[in-house]
Amino acid sequence: MAADTMLRFVATPQSYPDKRPAELRAEDFREIADRYAIPSAEEQAGRCSQCGVPYCTVHCPLHNHIPDWLRLTAEGRLREAYELSNATSSMPEICGRICPQDRLCEGNCVIEFSGHGAVTIGSVEKFITDTAWEKGWIEPLVPGPARGQSIGVIGAGPAGLTAAEYLRKYGYEVHVYDRHDRAGGLLTYGIPGFKLEKHVVTRRVDRLKEGGIVFHEGFAVGEDTRFAELRQRHDAVLIATGVYKAREIDVRGNEASGVIAALDYLTASNRKSFGDAVPDFDSGSLDADGKNVVVIGGGDTAMDCVRTAIRQGAKSVRCLYRRDRANMPGSQREVAHAEEEGAEFVWLSAPHSFVGEEAVSSVRANRMRLGAPDASGRRAPEVDPGGPIDMPADMVIKALGFDAEELPHLWDAPELGVTRWGTVLVDNKTLMTSLDGVFAAGDIVRGASLVVWAIRDGRDVAASMHKYLKAKAAADTKVAA
Ligand code: FAD
Known part of the structure; x- marks a missing residue:
């Protein structure tokens, strides 16, 4: 057949x-x-x-x-x-x-x-x-027989949501904490609707809520409660907080008004799609309507900014990237979509300065060329002496990538092990951090990555946490006997 x-x-x-x-x-x-x-x-x-x-x-x-x-x-x-x-x-x-x-x-x-x-x-x-x-083939989430143990998941992105789903199926009481007022992480507030309509995320989250997972939205760990208290409250904790420290660029004019961070811009736009009041959008600061927009960067975030600006009615949208098309990190498909929609890509260019009195009015960019390969094997961009190029800009969006926030410091947990990039260190086999009963998954472990990897990590960490909690329950029973 x-x-x-x-x-x-x-x-x-x-x-x-x-x-x-x-x-x-x-x-x-x-x-x-x-x-x-x-x-x-x-x-x-x-x-x-x-x-x-x-x-x-x-x-x-x-x-x-x-x-x-x-x-x-x-x-x-x-x-x-x-x-x-x-x-x-x-x-x-x-x-x-x-x-x-x-x-x-x-x-x-x-x-x-x-x-x-x-x-x-x-x-x-x-x-x-x-x-x-x-x-109607999607089955409700049915929890396994109650185990009498509870888990706190910090972060409701794809890693946290996936782990929560599997752990609930195993029979645990699961609480998910997120500092945003809606669950979904970057699926909700990062990725724009033209790639992923929001009802697709919401119906997934609703299914988890109906399955008995308790969501604490608008709850920032480190502010609304101490991390140590959360550990006391639960038998195990999962850190799935993603990476949110925007990388900066060191050029003249960086502080000018009109120079903004990509995630602030995308979050505001996504909030508008939900019908929220967003003062910085309504005042025009985060709205590209009628503006000459320059986006700096060559990854998925930059592509999303470019295409959002087009939809908001920008007068012109240019994207500057310091390497060429073949060497950009973002998806070629997304570049093709952006070009079809009217964006201009200025390959091999990098900002020299943002020009303007108080508010930015133009970008001066260096032309770049690809030199010898660096330690990673990629050809390193270097300034081409061909002279700078100027382009009008009322809005400059910086989309240069993200690093991990300093969790040990922010959460008053100096004993939480991190790498030199600030991502949380885990044991490769158990996915447990340096703290007993505290696990980590998703971008906060890998650095900025992909949704599919966050889902994979969520699946793996749930299996590992299940093993840990079964052993803990068995040990507790032995002591009680
Ligand atoms: P996140 O999705 O970042 O979720 C982490 C959650 O933790 C957030 O909701 C945050 O509010 C919460 N949190 C953080 N700190 C705290 C705290 N102290 N207390 C409580 N809650 C906290 N990947 C793709 O595969 N395809 C794409 O097209 C794609 N496009 C992207 C576009 C953009 C603009 C960006 C920024 C990323 C994109 N990615 C894409 C990457 C992808 O979104 C991430 O790899 C993925 O979301 C990581 O999942 P996560 O669960 O680890 O973290």
Whole structure:
């Protein structure tokens, strides 16, 4: 049966779901792609070559059973496809939308290498799980038999939410603390709606709430309670706080008004999408409408800023990146989307100074060229003597990446071990920190990474915490006897 429906990659060309026309999608914050209809999802799934060693699975941090759920989709067995895809991922429809598939599963698809174009794995994954939500196939979260132990999870991003879900299934009482007023971490307040509509995140969080996980939103550990108190309150604690210290740039004019941080900008825009009052947006400081915008950086955050500014009605949007297109860290797909929507990329350029009396009015940039490879093997950018370039700018958005906050200091916990980058040190096998019963997962351990890795870490740390708590319960019982 499989041979009839699969291996169709020669007869069936690769086809992604249609994108809405660029000029229309630049007018709103809705996702840019349509969804597959059932026949085309099945046809596209049937292009999978079912290879003996599925490199897509190998290169997926969750090791999703991709060829198997593609086959089930091609055979029209959508519910089974969903169940299999859900078996390894707590948020398949979110990964389907925002994973950089061109670097992970699709980038390693065997038929991509044979010149036929990868199977459109991400779009099929999104289709399967969105269908499952619509058909009511998504089961409620049912907690296991109560174990009488409780866990505190600090951070409601994908790492914390995934761990919370698995731990609740094991039967623990789970409390999730987040300093934001809504759960989801960067899924809610970082990533814009045109990549991930907010109702997709909210329905996941609601399912966890209905499953008995207790959320303490607007609760900042280190401010609303001491970290030490939280440890007293719970049998084990998970730190899943992500990385939020924005990297800075040392150029003249950096303090001028109109020079802003990427995450402040994106958070304000996401809050507006929820209908919140955002004074700094309403006053115009964080609104790009009618402005000449220059974004500095070449990662996903920079791409998101560029495309948000276009949607807010900026007069012009330029993105400066010090290396060239081939050497940027962000997804090539996102660059293509931004270009279609009207952004201009000024490759091989880096800011020299932000010019203006009080408020920024232009950016002076150095032209750059790529020199010899540095210690990491990447060719290091250096200033090209060709002379500077000037461009108008009423708003400059700095998107240079993020480092970890200084948790031992902020939480009055000097005994919490961290690396020289400030990320939390964990034992590679147990994912426990230097503190007994305190675990860590996601970006706060890896440094700025990807949603799919946060989910993987959440899954792994839940299994490790379960093991630790079972051993603790057994030891307590022995002492009591
Ligand atoms: P986070 O999602 O950062 O969640 C951490 C949570 O901890 C936050 O809600 C925060 O409020 C909370 N917190 C922090 N400190 C405290 C405290 N003291 N007390 C209580 N709560 C606290 N990845 C992709 O795979 N695809 C993309 O397209 C993509 N786009 C991105 C776009 C942007 C703009 C950014 C910034 C990142 C993007 N990423 C993307 C990366 C991805 O979002 C992160 O790797 C992922 O969210 C990390 O998950 P996490 O759970 O570790 O942390």
